[in-house]
Amino acid sequence: MKAMRFIRTVTVAAAILVLPTASADGQIKLGIIGGVNFASVNDVDIGALTETFDNRSGFHLGAFLEFGSPAFALRPGILYLNAGSLFEGATFLNQDAFTMSFVSFPLDLRARFGVVDVFAGPEFQYLVSADAEDEFDDDLKSWVINGGVGVGLRLGPFMPEVRYLFALTGLTESDFTVGGVSVTTDGQRTQALRASVGLAF
Numbered sequence: 001m002k003a004m005r006f007i008r009t010v011t012v013a014a015a016i017l018v019l020p021t022a023s024a025d026g027q028i029k030l031g032i033i034g035g036v037n038f039a040s041v042n043d044v045d046i047g048a049l050t051e052t053f054d055n056r057s058g059f060h061l062g063a064f065l066e067f068g069s070p071a072f073a074l075r076p077g078i079l080y081l082n083a084g085s086l087f088e089g090a091t092f093l094n095q096d097a098f099t100m101s102f103v104s105f106p107l108d109l110r111a112r113f114g115v116v117d118v119f120a121g122p123e124f125q126y127l128v129s130a131d132a133e134d135e136f137d138d139d140l141k142s143w144v145i146n147g148g149v150g151v152g153l154r155l156g157p158f159m160p161e162v163r164y165l166f167a168l169t170g171l172t173e174s175d176f177t178v179g180g181v182s183v184t185t186d187g188q189r190t191q192a193l194r195a196s197v198g199l200a201f
Helices: 002-017 019-025
Strands: 027-041 044-046 049-051 056-068 072-084 100-113 116-130 143-153 158-167 175-178 181-184 190-200
Touching: 027 072, 027 158, 056 100, 056 190, 100 143, 116 158, 143 190
Parallel strands: none
Antiparallel strands: 027 056, 027 190, 044 049, 056 072, 072 100, 100 116, 116 143, 143 158, 158 190, 175 181
């Protein structure tokens, strides 16, 4: 419910602030983007045991389309996102290190102040690869929704930026059994810090 309210709010704000100026100024930019990301999942309590997971690094590559005015813009994008081995160290898994990859669809509402961009919006991630054991694969959700906020610079055609992502939906089911161990969580929520450099055309 919170996720849907967040998405509706961003969509309505984008329509009000961006679309009128986009039709007036007609500014459209196509760009490519890439960089590194550092992500983690929340800890898990299993009976008297607590699994604690460290940050894992990965990378992302993709493209975006930006349209709007010099002051406000809407930027949808598509990324290939390698999240790294998020569950490395889990004792409830026989295979405790496997890489997860997503196709990610960010949708940013961006405000520009001189050379500084401030932005926020949802990001929809579709799981395309997780080389985990089959039993655990079934408990990973296909779609994850995140919220994101960030800040960036416009240095000519180059756009370095930093984004913080927080989960609006869980990465796993709330209850699952793997390796004969029953696990109950709030959906294994993730958080991530992403550093990127975009190049606009």
